[in-house]
Amino acid sequence: MDMKATSGKKLGLKEKYRHMTRGLDWEPSYQKKEDIYPYMAYEGIKIHDWDKWEDPFRLTMDSYWKYQAEKERKLYAIIDAYAQNNGHLNVTDARYLNAIKLFLTGISPLEYMAHRGFAHAGRAFPGAGPRVACLMQSLDEIRHAQTQIHALSNYNKHYNGFHDFSHMLQRVWYLSVPRSFFDDAVTAGPFEFMVAIGFSFEYVLTNLLFVPFVSGAAYNGDMGTMTFGFSAQSDEARHMTLGLEIIKFILEQDPDNVPIVQRWIDKWTWRGYRVLTLVGMMMDYMLPKRIMSWKEAWEVYFEQNGGALFKDLARYGIRPPKWLDQIAFDKDHISHQAWATFYQYGAASDFHTWSPTDDELDWLSKKYPDSFDKYYRPRLEHWREQAKQGKRFYNTTLPQLCQVCQIPMIFTEPGDPTKTCYREVDYLGEKFHFCSDGCKEIFENEPEKFKQAWLPVNQIYQGNCFPDGTDPTVEDFEPLAKVLEYYHVNFGRDNLDFEGSEDQKNFAAWRGMATTNE
Amino acid sequence: MSTVFIALQANEDTRPIIEAITADNPHAVVNQQPAMVKIDAEHSLVVRRQTIEELIGRDFDLQELQINLITLSGHVDETDDELTLHWNA
Ligand SMILES: [Fe+2]
Ligand SMILES: [Fe+2]
Numbered sequence: 001m002d003m004k005a006t007s008g009k010k011l012g013l014k015e016k017y018r019h020m021t022r023g024l025d026w027e028p029s030y031q032k033k034e035d036i037y038p039y040m041a042y043e044g045i046k047i048h049d050w051d052k053w054e055d056p057f058r059l060t061m062d063s064y065w066k067y068q069a070e071k072e073r074k075l076y077a078i079i080d081a082y083a084q085n086n087g088h089l090n091v092t093d094a095r096y097l098n099a100i101k102l103f104l105t106g107i108s109p110l111e112y113m114a115h116r117g118f119a120h121a122g123r124a125f126p127g128a129g130p131r132v133a134c135l136m137q138s139l140d141e142i143r144h145a146q147t148q149i150h151a152l153s154n155y156n157k158h159y160n161g162f163h164d165f166s167h168m169l170q171r172v173w174y175l176s177v178p179r180s181f182f183d184d185a186v187t188a189g190p191f192e193f194m195v196a197i198g199f200s201f202e203y204v205l206t207n208l209l210f211v212p213f214v215s216g217a218a219y220n221g222d223m224g225t226m227t228f229g230f231s232a233q234s235d236e237a238r239h240m241t242l243g244l245e246i247i248k249f250i251l252e253q254d255p256d257n258v259p260i261v262q263r264w265i266d267k268w269t270w271r272g273y274r275v276l277t278l279v280g281m282m283m284d285y286m287l288p289k290r291i292m293s294w295k296e297a298w299e300v301y302f303e304q305n306g307g308a309l310f311k312d313l314a315r316y317g318i319r320p321p322k323w324l325d326q327i328a329f330d331k332d333h334i335s336h337q338a339w340a341t342f343y344q345y346g347a348a349s350d351f352h353t354w355s356p357t358d359d360e361l362d363w364l365s366k367k368y369p370d371s372f373d374k375y376y377r378p379r380l381e382h383w384r385e386q387a388k389q390g391k392r393f394y395n396t397t398l399p400q401l402c403q404v405c406q407i408p409m410i411f412t413e414p415g416d417p418t419k420t421c422y423r424e425v426d427y428l429g430e431k432f433h434f435c436s437d438g439c440k441e442i443f444e445n446e447p448e449k450f451k452q453a454w455l456p457v458n459q460i461y462q463g464n465c466f467p468d469g470t471d472p473t474v475e476d477f478e479p480l481a482k483v484l485e486y487y488h489v490n491f492g493r494d495n496l497d498f499e500g501s502e503d504q505k506n507f508a509a510w511r512g513m514a515t516t517n518e
Numbered sequence: 519m520s521t522v523f524i525a526l527q528a529n530e531d532t533r534p535i536i537e538a539i540t541a542d543n544p545h546a547v548v549n550q551q552p553a554m555v556k557i558d559a560e561h562s563l564v565v566r567r568q569t570i571e572e573l574i575g576r577d578f579d580l581q582e583l584q585i586n587l588i589t590l591s592g593h594v595d596e597t598d599d600e601l602t603l604h605w606n607a
Binding site: 012013014056057058059063067070071074206207210211214215216218219226230233234235236237238240241244291304305307308309311312314315 | 520521522523525527551552553554581582584585586587588589590591592593594595596597598605606607
């Protein structure tokens with residue numbers, strides 16, 4: 001077929017988009033639609049007309065490849081130069097590297113899961129518009145996973161803890177938090193997946209992950225992370241737009257969709273918010289040169305921007321997500337509660353923790369005038385004092401985990417930061433434990449799903465987290481040592497305090513070589 | 519009133535784009551942050567192809583924005599000539 005335009009006039013954006021996406025779709029003639037798209041009905045969402053889908057960016061596959069190729073060329077040129085020039089020695093301070101260890105183990109694998117999830121959702125939708133948008137996002141997400149792994153592999157040549165992230169993802173206790181979050185999303189139906197990841201995560205929460213953190217990487221001299229971060233983020237505007245369009249589309253199609261979508265928004269805002277606790281900790285404690293506090297980022301990207309969004313969605317009968325009062329109160333607390341946890345469990349993780357310097361404590365006091373001095377600073381100072389006397393505190397009692405978010409029970413009661421929040425539910429003769437009203441209600445809506453959660457602490461106690469052939473009945477059995485072996489964490493090298501670590505010594509020696517003639 | 523925003527990487531490609539956005543949206547507020555620029559605007563914001571072309575002295579396809587875009591908020595509408603962000607409420 002000769003497609004050459006005879007008029008010599010270039011197609012306009014809208015026409016080109018129409019021809020290249022919807023124009024390539026067809027109606028099936030000898031198979032039933034329900035057989036081709038088997039996941040369209042069971043979630044209860046009613047779609048009457050897929051052609052009502054709006055495509056705001058109108059990007060076609062040919063332009064997509066062109067712009068993505070351009071992004072990749074820029075990215076790899078910078079990554080190569082950064083590596084060739086030993087750019088890692090320009091980061092503010094080697095403690096910073098622990099934030100990106102957390103990124104590699106906790107976040108990059110989620111990019112890969114997003115790739116799988118969008119490929120699946122795109123395949124499931126009968127409409128050509130969302131199918132093409134999901135296809136592009138699926139390709140973006142695998143690009144994000146790959147570029148992050150490539151960029152961070154440079155650090156693996158020089159520093160500890162980067163060596164086996166995909167093995168760790170399936171095993172290490174705190175990594176079950178991000179992993180189970182995404183597993184929950186990809187095992188949901190395609191509409192819930194789109195509300196969970198496309199809307200709640202990408203639209204409402206992803207800015208909190210990428211914008212301040214990646215800008216923070218730039219601020220800390222990490223050109224590698226800045227580059228992959230912004231390169232990934234450049235796809236994000238398209239993802240956010242897809243997330244917003246899918247919500248509007250579902251809500252406009254049928255009023256019966258509203259309560260279903262509302263429950264998903266409540267669930268996934270809470271789930272996403274819990275996962276972002278890790279990011280709050282990275283921003284407040286792990287960037288030596290701080291860019292903005294977690295609380296400030298939350299106010300800009302969630303309260304202001306999310307506020308505008310939910311005001312806009314009100315006309316469909318959608319209200320803001322549940323538990324916002326608690327979320328608003330907790331912005332003064334969660335990053336401190338999380339850091340205290342990782343500090344205590346510093347013997348059981350694959351990165352280093354440390355006592356903040358005076359300068360850092362003062363910054364936190366300034367940024368958190370209502371909470372830091374009263375609740376958190378004294379504890380950090382006490383621990384620092386103990387560490388100075390050679391009694392660095394390591395907690396060796398495993399914490400109880402929340403059945404839904406899988407975070408240890410570290411959060412406090414709504415409105416009372418002195419009291420641990422704790423909820424439970426009896427289901428089929430078993431007791432299940434939760435960190436909050438949000439996680440409890442999510443369980444109550446889907447107990448059959450969440451009762452199956454693989455909780456790392458419970459699994460350790462059941463003897464499922466030791467290397468093959470381990471005999472826990474031998475005399476002097478050291479469970480922690482065996483668990484770390486199972487995780488592929490090298491004790492004393494990848495974990496414990498940053499002070500005295502190999503990373504600290506190497507960085508100081510190498511930086512010395514780079515700046516003197518020694 | 520609700521605010522929309524667009525954030526771009528701070529580099530030579532985006533310098534004229536930011537200049538064009540400021541010229542076309544006198545109500546916009548430009549925030550410089552490490553390695554990026556975030557532009558906030560009450561209610562709506564428009565990026566015009568023609569204004570950018572005048573500043574760079576060559577043809578510009580608005581989809582080139584994709585390369586240096588970091589994030590945005592609001593409903594998006596894109597034509598050959600303009601990219602608009604707005605909130606309805
Ligand atoms: Fe991504
Ligand atoms: Fe929880």
